[in-house]
Amino acid sequence: MSAVSRLKWGVFIYGESAYNGRGRVPTFEIIMSARSIKDKLIRPPIRWVGGKFQIVRYLLKLLPENFSSLIEPMAGSAAFFFALQPQKGILLDINEELINYYKVLRAKSALLISRLMSLKASKHLYYEMRSANPSDELERAVRFAYLNRLCWNGVYRVNKNGFFNVPIGSRLPKKLWDKCHLRKCARLLQRAELYKGDFEETLRYCRKADLVFIDPPYPKGSKSGLGFNRYSSIRFSIEDHYRLANSINNLVDKNVYVMVALTNDEELISIYPSELNKTVWKAGRP
Ligand SMILES: C[S@@+](CC[C@H](N)C(=O)[O-])C[C@H]1O[C@@H](n2cnc3c(N)ncnc32)[C@H](O)[C@@H]1O
Numbered sequence: 001m002s003a004v005s006r007l008k009w010g011v012f013i014y015g016e017s018a019y020n021g022r023g024r025v026p027t028f029e030i031i032m033s034a035r036s037i038k039d040k041l042i043r044p045p046i047r048w049v050g051g052k053f054q055i056v057r058y059l060l061k062l063l064p065e066n067f068s069s070l071i072e073p074m075a076g077s078a079a080f081f082f083a084l085q086p087q088k089g090i091l092l093d094i095n096e097e098l099i100n101y102y103k104v105l106r107a108k109s110a111l112l113i114s115r116l117m118s119l120k121a122s123k124h125l126y127y128e129m130r131s132a133n134p135s136d137e138l139e140r141a142v143r144f145a146y147l148n149r150l151c152w153n154g155v156y157r158v159n160k161n162g163f164f165n166v167p168i169g170s171r172l173p174k175k176l177w178d179k180c181h182l183r184k185c186a187r188l189l190q191r192a193e194l195y196k197g198d199f200e201e202t203l204r205y206c207r208k209a210d211l212v213f214i215d216p217p218y219p220k221g222s223k224s225g226l227g228f229n230r231y232s233s234i235r236f237s238i239e240d241h242y243r244l245a246n247s248i249n250n251l252v253d254k255n256v257y258v259m260v261a262l263t264n265d266e267e268l269i270s271i272y273p274s275e276l277n278k279t280v281w282k283a284g285r286p
Helices: 003-008 034-040 053-061 079-084 096-107 109-117 123-131 137-150 179-189 199-204 238-253
Strands: 010-016 070-072 089-093 192-196 211-214 257-263 277-282
Touching: 053 079, 070 079, 079 179, 089 096, 089 199, 096 109, 096 137, 096 179, 096 192, 109 137, 109 179, 123 137, 179 192, 199 238, 211 238, 238 257
Parallel strands: 010 257, 010 277, 070 089, 070 211, 089 192, 211 257
Antiparallel strands: none
16 A cells, blocks of 8 residues: 555554664654754744654654645644645644734744743743733733743643643743744744634645644543643543544545544544554654
């Protein structure tokens, strides 16, 4: 089976903790020469629970030869988008503060970056920002970036009222951001359409030969114990996984390339069409 036809039905399962023990895990020289890897792979501008930067090299190996737009309907830190640097992307997420941050970074990068570079890591400022509720887009983006940079483990978690409630992490780094890196991310975002919303609507507009990378939250209580679904005040549920499985069926009928990242949890996998190809990768040492 060719790589392309496999990708039409690609499910990538992860969540196992052991190194696969088969020696070196394949690297992605096939796509980029080893020397250029460092220059070309751009890290996302934020930290995110479930972010896929660590496994982007595997994902890149599995790409179809050609595709039109890259669509991430559950973008989070959009690790795939920033690494792949497609000509055209669509990034969507239910988290309004996240999408606002990307929009401001795209439209007012100089202003935002200069504000961020003027900030120092401070416990006092962290809690002051956390309790603030600015309405201005720029101030919201500054707040989002600052909390994301210093919070515990990069977790974005809100309470039932949608209020960010993560404590500060243990480190107060001297350097909070790299100006050049933020500028690169801002330039890349010029190629993206950005939307706040639910995945289902966006998936309806995908066209033949688009590439969709779907990376849903895992419902709390899944047997794998990996459940984390508190990125917004609306929790991602098992019913949402059924909705997603239904959308994936429609995408495949339209010849859209679909890549799905799931945790290796039997109950969860059983929701998705059984004819999907499965690639198991293991988290751990690359
Ligand atoms: C596992 S994270 C995605 C991580 C991303 N691939 C990365 O590299 O950072 C799941 C994302 O789905 C988003 N999300 C949750 N429910 C959603 C929904 N109904 N529609 C769209 N996005 C949703 C969350 O806000 C979160 O950012």
